[in-house]
Amino acid sequence: MKNIWRFLVPYYARYKKQLVLGFGSLILKDAFHVAQPLVIRNGIDSLQKSFAMEGVFWFAATLVALSIAKGIFQYWMRVILIGVSRDIEYDLRNDLFGHLTKLSAGFFSKYRTGDIMARSTNDLNAVRMMLGPGLMYWTETGLTLILSIAVMSIVDWRLTLMALIPAPFVSIAVIFFGRRIHERFEKIQEMFSSISSRVQENLSGVRVIRAYVQEKHEIEMFERMNQDYIAHNIRLARISGMFYPLLQSLVGLTFLTVLLAGGARMLDGKLSAGSFVMFNTYMGMLIWPMIAVGWVVNLIQRGRASVERIQQLLREEPAIAAPAKAVAMPAEGPRGEIRFEKVSLAYGDAGYALQDLELTIPAGATVALVGHTGSGKTSVIQMIPRMMDPTTGRVMVDGVDVREYDPKELRRHIAVVPQETFLFSTTIAENIALGVEKATAEEIAAAAEIAGLGPDIAGFPQGLDTKVGERGLTLSGGQKQRTAIARAVLRNPRILILDDALSAVDTVTEERVLQGLAGVMQGRTTILISHRVSTVRNADRIFVLRDGKVAEQGTHEELLGIANGYYAELHQRQLLEDELETTA
Numbered sequence: 001m002k003n004i005w006r007f008l009v010p011y012y013a014r015y016k017k018q019l020v021l022g023f024g025s026l027i028l029k030d031a032f033h034v035a036q037p038l039v040i041r042n043g044i045d046s047l048q049k050s051f052a053m054e055g056v057f058w059f060a061a062t063l064v065a066l067s068i069a070k071g072i073f074q075y076w077m078r079v080i081l082i083g084v085s086r087d088i089e090y091d092l093r094n095d096l097f098g099h100l101t102k103l104s105a106g107f108f109s110k111y112r113t114g115d116i117m118a119r120s121t122n123d124l125n126a127v128r129m130m131l132g133p134g135l136m137y138w139t140e141t142g143l144t145l146i147l148s149i150a151v152m153s154i155v156d157w158r159l160t161l162m163a164l165i166p167a168p169f170v171s172i173a174v175i176f177f178g179r180r181i182h183e184r185f186e187k188i189q190e191m192f193s194s195i196s197s198r199v200q201e202n203l204s205g206v207r208v209i210r211a212y213v214q215e216k217h218e219i220e221m222f223e224r225m226n227q228d229y230i231a232h233n234i235r236l237a238r239i240s241g242m243f244y245p246l247l248q249s250l251v252g253l254t255f256l257t258v259l260l261a262g263g264a265r266m267l268d269g270k271l272s273a274g275s276f277v278m279f280n281t282y283m284g285m286l287i288w289p290m291i292a293v294g295w296v297v298n299l300i301q302r303g304r305a306s307v308e309r310i311q312q313l314l315r316e317e318p319a320i321a322a323p324a325k326a327v328a329m330p331a332e333g334p335r336g337e338i339r340f341e342k343v344s345l346a347y348g349d350a351g352y353a354l355q356d357l358e359l360t361i362p363a364g365a366t367v368a369l370v371g372h373t374g375s376g377k378t379s380v381i382q383m384i385p386r387m388m389d390p391t392t393g394r395v396m397v398d399g400v401d402v403r404e405y406d407p408k409e410l411r412r413h414i415a416v417v418p419q420e421t422f423l424f425s426t427t428i429a430e431n432i433a434l435g436v437e438k439a440t441a442e443e444i445a446a447a448a449e450i451a452g453l454g455p456d457i458a459g460f461p462q463g464l465d466t467k468v469g470e471r472g473l474t475l476s477g478g479q480k481q482r483t484a485i486a487r488a489v490l491r492n493p494r495i496l497i498l499d500d501a502l503s504a505v506d507t508v509t510e511e512r513v514l515q516g517l518a519g520v521m522q523g524r525t526t527i528l529i530s531h532r533v534s535t536v537r538n539a540d541r542i543f544v545l546r547d548g549k550v551a552e553q554g555t556h557e558e559l560l561g562i563a564n565g566y567y568a569e570l571h572q573r574q575l576l577e578d579e580l581e582t583t584a
Helices: 002-013 016-049 053-102 105-110 113-155 157-163 167-204 206-211 215-267 273-314 377-383 407-412 428-432 441-450 454-459 477-490 507-521 556-560 566-583
Strands: 338-346 352-361 366-370 392-397 414-417 495-499 525-529 541-546 549-554
Touching: 002 016, 002 053, 002 273, 016 053, 016 113, 016 273, 053 113, 053 273, 113 157, 113 167, 113 273, 157 215, 157 273, 167 206, 167 215, 167 273, 206 215, 215 273, 338 377, 352 377, 352 549, 366 377, 366 566, 377 495, 377 525, 407 414, 414 477, 428 441, 428 477, 441 454, 441 477, 441 507, 477 495, 477 507, 541 556, 541 566, 549 556, 549 566, 556 566
Parallel strands: 366 525, 366 541, 414 495, 495 525
Antiparallel strands: 338 352, 338 392, 541 549
């Protein structure tokens, strides 16, 4: 628990003024609340000695004034303290989201998307309930108990001790049930994460599910998960259902003790009528605090479980981080010379994707990487913008190890069009302008034209303002790839990387796009990855990768001259495929 509050205190510290006002209102509210039974006691005892209507009106007016004052401060207590919990929830959500954006790809392969979403929503809500209503009512009930018991002790300490007989049993019940509520709620949150992940995967892969006729299987699986979730919630409800009646029984026992013992003392003349009424009024006031203890314990245990789940994410460290003293990047960006020096890259127990790779790309050159699937092509280009770091060796940009640059500065001058194109659920224009804040409509249209997307956009009813749906659902594979290419072109990078970015378009469209890109690639370092000879044939240099090493290199003509070489065989095979398509 100490670790949790150590984590939360800095968030509370941001709102010191509000907390002082909020808890100040809480103290005044409780003070006015606790003063009411004292006024009742003095009024009854005074009127018993000498009854006067003037006294009745005076005591009634005092009680009304106390109630109004209590109501005013209770309103501000709730507004301020609940408001602070909302502000802290806002800060926590921003910090969590900001932290998630800094984490490396390995983190997202370890945690499912639905699990992360559940922690960012459901768990944050549980934390807010603990920080706002939970802490507020814990303080309020605690202060009400202390003030009430203090006044009762001054009036009759013996009767007060009798009234407190059930208190140890309340403490035991809180500890016993609180631990079990914490454990069960933690399990429920884990199950909620699993359900969220299942829903997210089903919605993202809905076309695959339909293609393989798995709708019934997924519905049955979801139903089983929901049934388990309901069963665990019922288990939590059962223990909560036992907790609250037990507390109410203990409160009832306390009330009965005061009535019997207090009535006897009043009949013996040891307690005035006003004091007896006061004791019963205080006991009535203490019913809610004693019941609220159970509700607050429930909130705190739920909040604790959720804080631990959020902290688990926040403890994750990004594998790629800026160095303490980063090398400054030139204002105009890097020249674009890239060199791999004895670079090896291992993926855990899966073995090495690259081994002692030696490769040099001159500044401003257009080079191509080809090779069979799994030869390490994508691994090579992922290390240039530091999406991952080599296991051994160095990747140099302009003679400087990329690990010495600030990743943000480095990536600002690099544009990558990945194999798997991702588009956001917004317009084509906004997808193209991603990362370019002040892009004009003319610049966006020009980038789309270069990427060969112009004719397609002209056919859309709303042109560039056409919404593409989730992940670009309304676009074809080729249209999505060309949108991603336009995004990279608009960025005007010093290093342009196209990772099999034309695999979903036909050869005619490919030729048109490459012609449009010819001017863009001029003067900047460009890396092409493709399985098509037609895409890479005009590159200044072509590297053939095999088993994580450079097996062949040279121009298109030079590689065709290598007998039994991979590139020559690839070229011959594609010529044959084209010939078969022509004659078909």
